[in-house]
Amino acid sequence: MSVVEHANGSSEFVVDGRLETAWYERIPVAYWVVAALLLIMPAIASGFVLNQIFGWSFVLGMIALSLMFLGGYGGMVSLAQLTIAAVAGYMVAIFGVSSIDAVSLGWPWWVAVPLALIIAVLFGTAIGALAVRTEGIYTIMITLAIASAFFYFTRQNYVVFNGFSGFNGVFPPKLFGVDWRADIPFYYLSLFFATLAYLAVLYLSRAPFGLALQGVRDNPRRMAALGFNVNAHRVAAHAFAAFIAGIGGILLTWQSSQISPGTAGTGPVIDILVIAVIGGLGRPIGPFIGAIVYVVLKTFAIDILTSLGLSGDRFQLLVGISFLLIVFFSPDGLLGLWDKWRAGRGRDPLTGANTVEGS
Amino acid sequence: MSVTALSPGRSVSDRLEATGTSNALELRGVSKYFGALAALEDITLSVKPGERRAVLGSNGAGKTTLFNCITGDFLPSGGTVRFFGEDVTEFAAHERIRRGLRRTYQISLLFNGLSVLDNIYLACCGVSRNRFSFLRPRRNDALMATAEDLIRVVHLEDIRLRPVNELAYGQQRQLEIAMALSGAPRFILFDEPAAGLSPTERSELIEILTGLPGHMGYIIIEHDMDVALRVSEQVSMMHNGRIFKEGKPAEIEEDPEVQALYLGGGHD
Numbered sequence: 001m002s003v004v005e006h007a008n009g010s011s012e013f014v015v016d017g018r019l020e021t022a023w024y025e026r027i028p029v030a031y032w033v034v035a036a037l038l039l040i041m042p043a044i045a046s047g048f049v050l051n052q053i054f055g056w057s058f059v060l061g062m063i064a065l066s067l068m069f070l071g072g073y074g075g076m077v078s079l080a081q082l083t084i085a086a087v088a089g090y091m092v093a094i095f096g097v098s099s100i101d102a103v104s105l106g107w108p109w110w111v112a113v114p115l116a117l118i119i120a121v122l123f124g125t126a127i128g129a130l131a132v133r134t135e136g137i138y139t140i141m142i143t144l145a146i147a148s149a150f151f152y153f154t155r156q157n158y159v160v161f162n163g164f165s166g167f168n169g170v171f172p173p174k175l176f177g178v179d180w181r182a183d184i185p186f187y188y189l190s191l192f193f194a195t196l197a198y199l200a201v202l203y204l205s206r207a208p209f210g211l212a213l214q215g216v217r218d219n220p221r222r223m224a225a226l227g228f229n230v231n232a233h234r235v236a237a238h239a240f241a242a243f244i245a246g247i248g249g250i251l252l253t254w255q256s257s258q259i260s261p262g263t264a265g266t267g268p269v270i271d272i273l274v275i276a277v278i279g280g281l282g283r284p285i286g287p288f289i290g291a292i293v294y295v296v297l298k299t300f301a302i303d304i305l306t307s308l309g310l311s312g313d314r315f316q317l318l319v320g321i322s323f324l325l326i327v328f329f330s331p332d333g334l335l336g337l338w339d340k341w342r343a344g345r346g347r348d349p350l351t352g353a354n355t356v357e358g359s
Numbered sequence: 360m361s362v363t364a365l366s367p368g369r370s371v372s373d374r375l376e377a378t379g380t381s382n383a384l385e386l387r388g389v390s391k392y393f394g395a396l397a398a399l400e401d402i403t404l405s406v407k408p409g410e411r412r413a414v415l416g417s418n419g420a421g422k423t424t425l426f427n428c429i430t431g432d433f434l435p436s437g438g439t440v441r442f443f444g445e446d447v448t449e450f451a452a453h454e455r456i457r458r459g460l461r462r463t464y465q466i467s468l469l470f471n472g473l474s475v476l477d478n479i480y481l482a483c484c485g486v487s488r489n490r491f492s493f494l495r496p497r498r499n500d501a502l503m504a505t506a507e508d509l510i511r512v513v514h515l516e517d518i519r520l521r522p523v524n525e526l527a528y529g530q531q532r533q534l535e536i537a538m539a540l541s542g543a544p545r546f547i548l549f550d551e552p553a554a555g556l557s558p559t560e561r562s563e564l565i566e567i568l569t570g571l572p573g574h575m576g577y578i579i580i581e582h583d584m585d586v587a588l589r590v591s592e593q594v595s596m597m598h599n600g601r602i603f604k605e606g607k608p609a610e611i612e613e614d615p616e617v618q619a620l621y622l623g624g625g626h627d
Contacts, residue, residue, distance in 0.1 A: 208494075209490075209492060209493050215473075221432065222468040224431075225430060226453075226456065226482050226538065228453055228485045229451075233491075236491060
């Protein structure tokens with residue numbers, strides 16, 4: 001491999017006689033702009049926007065990303081991803097420090113957090129092992145049943161889960177002397193893990209495991225005829241998705257400093273699916289777009305509804321109508337609308353033929 | 360043809376000595392029922408390593424069901440399937456594939472969203488330990504090199520990066536064959552590989568099949584007698600779920616019973 005420097009400052013690698021551009025040149029300019037905007041956001045936005053809009057969107061986006069990974073790449077729609085996130089959140093509260101001294105063990109964060117993630121992954125793997133025996137609507141039903149069972153179990157169990165009220169006073173560690181729950185530190189903390197999860201899913205989609213998962217989604221019989229253990233692959237995908245959901249669950253618990261059965265009630269569990277579908281299940285960026293739309297709607301619903309002369313507590317109505325409209329006009333979510341708009345922009349208005357290369 | 364992707368790991372005689380058998384594939388009394396319908400009845404078949412055999416018969420004779428029972432897509436209702444001496448009757452499909460069995464399908468089952476290269480690479484991963492790898496292939500990846508080799512075997516190098524759904528039908532059939540050749544197979548089942556191909560593509564197919572390494576045996580289901588008899592050394596004739604005649608291509612071609620069946624007559 002050799003490097004060819006061009007007069008305009010760009011460089012290309014010559015591999016086996018073929019020219020390849022450097023990795024940073026293959027990333028579109030728009031991505032760099034978004035990345036720069038996100039990095040300087042604390043200089044522009046208020047603490048409320050950083051924590052309650054962006055921070056919450058990144059965390060919900062991560063949990064929805066775990067659903068997108070299963071649904072978009074694996075063809076398995078699981079409604080238990082928020083439940084897995086809640087398991088991780090509960091474990092951090094139980095093993096670590098919370099205001100409920102009678103239950104919490106008070107172990108240091110560097111023991112509680114890895115342990116919480118391990119248990120969340122084991123829980124997700126067990127759900128996967130059950131769910132892969134079913135397909136389509138039955139996978140949705142079985143994962144919804146698990147989510148509901150977890151909700152009622154945690155509400156009634158006081159010995160381990162502290163019943164209805166759950167745990168409060170669950171704070172992130174003051175690592176490097178920083179209060180990670182404060183607006184700006186939490187913004188960067190959630191942005192860091194959301195970016196990491198996004199890049200991991202993006203990278204994995206072209207690795208043998210990700211390619212095989214997409215093969216399993218498209219044609220499981222063919223995959224078995226290529227030597228793949230289809231069920232083992234599906235279970236492994238559940239384990240990976242549980243890891244992402246687990247990190248999201250811990251951040252969610254730290255952000256609100258509490259975890260209770262209502263965190264993963266039937267409504268919020270379905271909201272994760274709504275977020276993923278609003279954004280689009282086709283690409284890993286979709287869940288984050290869906291999460292921002294969902295959080296903005298939920299946060300400002302009262303203002304919007306009262307300005308329309310409606311009762312402010314009907315914010316779910318607004319979320320529901322938006323969901324219906326998006327799904328009606330684009331089954332692929334907002335990403336699908338974006339793709340349609342781009343394709344339409346490059347189309348000749350008279351002939352309908354594409355005039356933009358690659359559109 | 361000398362392609363590294365197709366070279367065997369151990370010699371066939373070594374493997375047979377280890378398993379104490381002289382057959383690559385051995386079916387004893389295999390039957391398959393769908394409710395009251397007998398799709399296969401008491402099939403007994405032995406194929407030697409490196410042997411090329413054609414299975415012929417009219418539509419509904421049970422040929423594809425026979426393949427499905429051999430590969431594990433269906434579990435037989437009765438009888439045993441042995442692969443290089445090992446009883447694989449109860450094995451899942453992927454376990455049989457990992458032992459060196461491959462197949463193609465009557466209707467192309469490809470991954471339409473992926474490129475030609477990705478399809479073959481995936482096929483190579485399936486029979487390697489790399490199938491669970493979380494790491495993208497590097498520039499000098501051995502499996503990727505094997506995939507590139509196989510692309511050349513089926514003459515698809517000019518369209519290696521094209522998505523499969525943009526390929527012509529004949530090219531999709533060639534890709535099916537390349538995927539079946541991945542991971543140094545010991546035995547391949549070709550299900551009507553020439554169906555829908557142009558005369559030129561059929562000639563290419565014959566060239567590919569006859570050019571396979573000598574250790575690589577196969578069974579081919581084919582309605583085109585010309586292709587089937589040119590690429591096989593033995594022929595088994597099927598009718599109503601049973602094998603009723605076996606022999607050399609020339610014997611089968613001359614057989615009045617076979618001629619009657621293929622010309623539309625009945626079989627008693």
